[in-house]
Amino acid sequence: MKAQNHILFGPLFVAHHPYTYGDKKYEEPWKKAVAAGCNRAWQGKPRIQEPVRLKVKFYLNKDYNLTGLLESTVNGIANAIFLPSKYGGHKTEWNYDDRWVYSIEASKEFTEGKCGVEIVIEDY
Numbered sequence: 001m002k003a004q005n006h007i008l009f010g011p012l013f014v015a016h017h018p019y020t021y022g023d024k025k026y027e028e029p030w031k032k033a034v035a036a037g038c039n040r041a042w043q044g045k046p047r048i049q050e051p052v053r054l055k056v057k058f059y060l061n062k063d064y065n066l067t068g069l070l071e072s073t074v075n076g077i078a079n080a081i082f083l084p085s086k087y088g089g090h091k092t093e094w095n096y097d098d099r100w101v102y103s104i105e106a107s108k109e110f111t112e113g114k115c116g117v118e119i120v121i122e123d124y
Contacts, residue, residue, distance in 0.1 A: 085097045
């Protein structure tokens with residue numbers, strides 16, 4: 001059995017209404033909130049260029065598709081901790097090299113309190 005992984009980032013709670021991939025009206029503010037929170041917490045450290053395990057826990061007041069939440073949230077996280085992508089795809093503010101995410105553990109919980117996401121990144 002592998003020893004416990006070393007935490008590289010987090011835990012960080014980003015308080016904002018999570019939103020899924022696909023509707024720019026709501027998705028963009030969510031991604032920007034995640035990116036801003038991660039950038040503040042990362043504080044200019046060198047960008048990650050090694051395999052990582054991403055753990056995210058969403059706190060929601062209504063149900064959303066978990067895979068859609070992951071897509072938009074990873075875009076926001078990647079903006080802060082990974083280098084810009086050198087590979088294909090559209091060159092946007094969300095085009096970062098998230099290929100370093102080797103494992104994702106994601107869950108959602110319903111709450112009457114603050115909505116948002118808790119983020120932890122560990123070495124892989």
